[in-house]
Each structure stands twice: as C-alpha cells, then as structure tokens.
Amino acid sequence: MVEKPYAWADGAKLEEHSKSKHKILREYFFDYLAVRCRRPQQERFRLSIVDGFAGGGRYSCGTPGSPLIFIEELKRASESVNAQRAAEGLALIEIECLLILNDASKAAVELLKSNVAPMQADIAASCPKLHVRAEYLNETFEAAYPKIKGLLEQGKYKSVLFNLDQCGHTHVERSTILDIINSYPSAEIFYTFVISSLIAFLRKDQPLRLQQQLLPLGVSANNLSALEGLMGRKDWLGAAEKIVFEAFHLYAPFVSPFSINNPDGWRYWFVHFARSYRARQVYNNILHKNATMQAHFGRSGLNMLSYDPRQAEGMLYLFDDPGRATAKEQLLSDIPRVISEAGDAMSMTEFYESIYNLTPAHADDIHSAIIENPDLEVITPAGGGRRKANTIGAGDIVKLRNQKSFFPLFFEAGSIGKK
Structure with a gap:
C-alpha cells in the first residue's frame, strides 16, 4: 500500500483516521500536562515536544494539525492549571516548552512557520506563565534525529514527547524508537503507521514467526495480497494486534497496540510508547472518553492478548459502555x-x-x-x-x-x- 505525502502548499485534505488521532492526541496532551503540573510544591515544568512529520500546520478545511494542537493545548492547560492553583492558594507554575518541528518538505516547513508565529505572539502577550520556543528542521526524520538529540541534550530536557505521524511506509527505524525511550527519563512516543508496511518488514526480517502469526487466518507469509480482504474482519484485528505488540513490546515498558477504528478496515495503527504505567493509565482513560475511535479484539480484562482465534470467539472492544461492562x-x-x-x-x-x-x-x-x-x-x-x-x-x-x-x-x- 503506497501513500502519497500531503501536498501542504496546495491544501492538504484531512482524512477521517487523522481526525481520530488528533482528538486523542489533543485530549491526552492536556491531561498529560495536568498530571505533570500537579505537585503543590512545583513552580516550574520543562518539556520538549518533537513533531517528526509536522506538516504545514493547517489542513485545507482550516483544521489545525498536530503542531498547532500542541500549542493550543499548552496554552489551555497552562491557564487551567494556574487557575486551579490560584484557587487553592498555591504558587503559579511556569511551563517552558521547546517545540522541535521537522518535515521533509521545505514548502510545508515554511507554511508551518507562518502558522506558528502568530500563536507564539499570542502566548507571549496573553499567557505570561507559558514560554514556547520553536526550532525548525527540514529533513527526513532519520536524518534529522541526531540534530534533534543534540537540541534535547543541550537543553537537558528529561520530559520528551515525540509525535511520529508517518505517511504510509515506515520512515522511523525501530532502533530509533528504542533509543528515544532509553535516552530520556520521561519519554513518550505516539507512532503512526500502516499495518501493511509492518507486515512487509516482518516478511523479510522474521518470515517464520510471521507465518505462525498469520496461520489462523489462512494467509501465507509469501502471499499477503489476501490480507486486503481480511482487514475488516474482527479476527484479523486480533491477529494484527498480537503482531504489533510482539514487534514492539521490547522497545518500551508500556506499549498500547490499538488500531484506529476505521470504517474501511483496521489498517492504520496509532501506538503509544511510554516508560511509566501512569502514562498508559492516562492513555487508557482517554480512549474511553473517545469510545469507538480505537479498537481491540480479544479479552478486556488483564490478559488482553490471550485470545486464540482457533479456540474461541473473541470480543470487539471499542472502549464503550458495553465493553466496560x-x-x-x-x-x-x-x-x-x-x-x-x-x-x-x-x-x-x-x-x-x-x-x-x-x-x-x-x-x-x-x-x-x-x-x-x-x-x-x-x-x-x-x-x-x-x-x-x-x-x-x-x-x-x-x-x-x-x-x-x-x-x-x-x-x-x-x-x-x-x-
């Protein structure tokens, strides 16, 4: 499955699966800031956000992309947290954020700069406890990563959130995911990909293991064309979720392997990597606030991947009320x-x-x-x-x-x- 990159200069179209990702990302980031700024004695919080595939900032319909979403939620959270602290008689908290915004398209980066600048000016004028600095890079993500690490090390940032929203194929090395998680005490990653690209990688890297994983679906690792017709089936979702988890669970202590619940089948995956259980706890709760946006097939208790399609009928869990029951x-x-x-x-x-x-x-x-x-x-x-x-x-x-x-x-x- 080959996907074309967004043509930001001509007006990029906002797809349905991106709407789902952005809503979850927006709400999670607000809660992330609220949790990280909760200590009564705290008067300062420093973080960095790295958007590795930042785009131009706004879609043709005017809806903000991820870089602008981060800025909007920084301001909203800063105002909300400090209003609560003032009501409780606590010292207000300063939030310092380094935004590292990268895109391989020069036109996208120039457009992004024009969209970010007025938001920075607004924050400087109206939100004195929030300080946002933006650094722009114009390279493929893997080429930009050493420079990104340099900026983070120079600023001695410990709390780092990466948004790696790829278009189509895998443009992020798995070794880079591991390096991010191991390099920062409080690191989190949102990682988007198309499942077919992971399957293609595993076919070359781990063919025997992939064959075992696809066997219950009657699909050969040497002939994956049949998957297109299976991607809307629940048992495909169960098998794919195991494939995703087994591919990535060694890269971070906590991995959320849920697919975006798309009408045309479970092909887009929005995976959350974190070092702490608290991050996964908050993420699970956000998914329940956004029922039906992501999907899981199997058990919904404490052994979610124990479902075996050859032995029992599983359950589609959409983080909604019936699933919670x-x-x-x-x-x-x-x-x-x-x-x-x-x-x-x-x-x-x-x-x-x-x-x-x-x-x-x-x-x-x-x-x-x-x-x-x-x-x-x-x-x-x-x-x-x-x-x-x-x-x-x-x-x-x-x-x-x-x-x-x-x-x-x-x-x-x-x-x-x-x-």
Missing part, C-alpha cells in the same frame, strides 16, 4: 489471580506496573473491581481500609482476604504422597 466481569476474577501470583499482597504501584501493559481497562473499572471483590481488601499506608474506589492511591496495599482458592497449584502438587 464485560471488562468489569473479567477484572473481578483476573485481579485476585494477579495478587495470588505475587503471594497474597502487592502495593498498588507494583500492581499497576504488572498489569498496564496487558489491559485496555479504565482505571475506574479496575478500582471498582478491587473494592467490590469480596476476596480483596485495600489497606492505606496508615493501616486503615479503603471503602471507596475513587480513594485508592498508588501507596496503598491490595491484599487477598482469603487466598485459599487462589493458592498456586505447586502447593497442592508438593503435598502429593504426604500423609
């Missing part, structure tokens, strides 16, 4: 098993870190399933008990009340032959 049912039995595998108790931080790479569930549903489960209790740092789901904190302990039914099987096996 099913997730809740599975969480009620899945969570005690996770605790049992650790012994009989875990800190909530340990619990989050163990589950968030393998669940699409909303945090509220996870917390409710814990509180409502008669086999579980949540203990506060002071030794008290939690009674409400919305009061559970990362410093709490989740514990089995009665673990008899959850003992590992090896305890029973060890007793065989004893009198």
Whole structure:
C-alpha cells in the first residue's frame, strides 16, 4: 500500500483516521500536562515536544494539525492549571516548552512557520506563565534525529514527547524508537503507521514467526495480497494486534497496540510508547472518553492478548459502555489471580506496573473491581481500609482476604504422597 505525502502548499485534505488521532492526541496532551503540573510544591515544568512529520500546520478545511494542537493545548492547560492553583492558594507554575518541528518538505516547513508565529505572539502577550520556543528542521526524520538529540541534550530536557505521524511506509527505524525511550527519563512516543508496511518488514526480517502469526487466518507469509480482504474482519484485528505488540513490546515498558477504528478496515495503527504505567493509565482513560475511535479484539480484562482465534470467539472492544461492562466481569476474577501470583499482597504501584501493559481497562473499572471483590481488601499506608474506589492511591496495599482458592497449584502438587 503506497501513500502519497500531503501536498501542504496546495491544501492538504484531512482524512477521517487523522481526525481520530488528533482528538486523542489533543485530549491526552492536556491531561498529560495536568498530571505533570500537579505537585503543590512545583513552580516550574520543562518539556520538549518533537513533531517528526509536522506538516504545514493547517489542513485545507482550516483544521489545525498536530503542531498547532500542541500549542493550543499548552496554552489551555497552562491557564487551567494556574487557575486551579490560584484557587487553592498555591504558587503559579511556569511551563517552558521547546517545540522541535521537522518535515521533509521545505514548502510545508515554511507554511508551518507562518502558522506558528502568530500563536507564539499570542502566548507571549496573553499567557505570561507559558514560554514556547520553536526550532525548525527540514529533513527526513532519520536524518534529522541526531540534530534533534543534540537540541534535547543541550537543553537537558528529561520530559520528551515525540509525535511520529508517518505517511504510509515506515520512515522511523525501530532502533530509533528504542533509543528515544532509553535516552530520556520521561519519554513518550505516539507512532503512526500502516499495518501493511509492518507486515512487509516482518516478511523479510522474521518470515517464520510471521507465518505462525498469520496461520489462523489462512494467509501465507509469501502471499499477503489476501490480507486486503481480511482487514475488516474482527479476527484479523486480533491477529494484527498480537503482531504489533510482539514487534514492539521490547522497545518500551508500556506499549498500547490499538488500531484506529476505521470504517474501511483496521489498517492504520496509532501506538503509544511510554516508560511509566501512569502514562498508559492516562492513555487508557482517554480512549474511553473517545469510545469507538480505537479498537481491540480479544479479552478486556488483564490478559488482553490471550485470545486464540482457533479456540474461541473473541470480543470487539471499542472502549464503550458495553465493553466496560464485560471488562468489569473479567477484572473481578483476573485481579485476585494477579495478587495470588505475587503471594497474597502487592502495593498498588507494583500492581499497576504488572498489569498496564496487558489491559485496555479504565482505571475506574479496575478500582471498582478491587473494592467490590469480596476476596480483596485495600489497606492505606496508615493501616486503615479503603471503602471507596475513587480513594485508592498508588501507596496503598491490595491484599487477598482469603487466598485459599487462589493458592498456586505447586502447593497442592508438593503435598502429593504426604500423609
């Protein structure tokens, strides 16, 4: 599948799948800033945003592209956070952001500059606690990456968000994804690609593994033309999600492998890489606020990729209310098993870190399933008990009340032959 790059100078058309990406990106970035500026003692937050395929800034319909979305949400979040802090009697927080905007098209970069400049002027005049500096590069992303690293290292940025929204084929090396995640203490990546380009890469790089992954669909790794007719099927989504996760799960501690829910089939993938469970938690919650925009096929509890198309019928999870109801049912039995595998108790931080790479569930549903489960209790740092789901904190302990039914099987096996 070959896609033409956007002709920004002539007026780029905004596609439906891009609308979905932009809405999720906008809402996630606002929440990201709200979370990162939450500490009462904090008076300054520094971050850098790298848009590797920035484009011209606005589509032919006038809708903003990702660079302008970032700037709009920076201003909105700065005003919102500081209004809340002022109401609470806290010191206002300064936000300093370095925008690194790259595009291989010189015409796109020049157009982008003209779209960004008035927004920077508006911020300088109306939002004194927000400081936005823009650096522009005009190269392919891989050629620009060493310069991007140099700018980030020069500014000693630790919080870095990359938006890598490619057009069509894979223009980002997987080794670069790994380098980004490993280079910055708080790094996140939004990574867009067409699934056919990943399949083509794996056919050359890992043909036997790909053959095993496609076997349940009756597709040969040597003849992938049949995939075009399968991309609208639910079992294709389940198989593709496993392929995506297995291809990328070693590149970051937390990988969100969900496809954009497109009417013409699951071919566009919007993957989120993060170093912390908190980022994945916020991302899952944003997907539920935007139900039906991304899709998952399989289980909706704590083992989302355990679905086997050869053994059972899976479920299409669209982050909507029916999906959440099913997730809740599975969480009620899945969570005690996770605790049992650790012994009989875990800190909530340990619990989050163990589950968030393998669940699409909303945090509220996870917390409710814990509180409502008669086999579980949540203990506060002071030794008290939690009674409400919305009061559970990362410093709490989740514990089995009665673990008899959850003992590992090896305890029973060890007793065989004893009198």
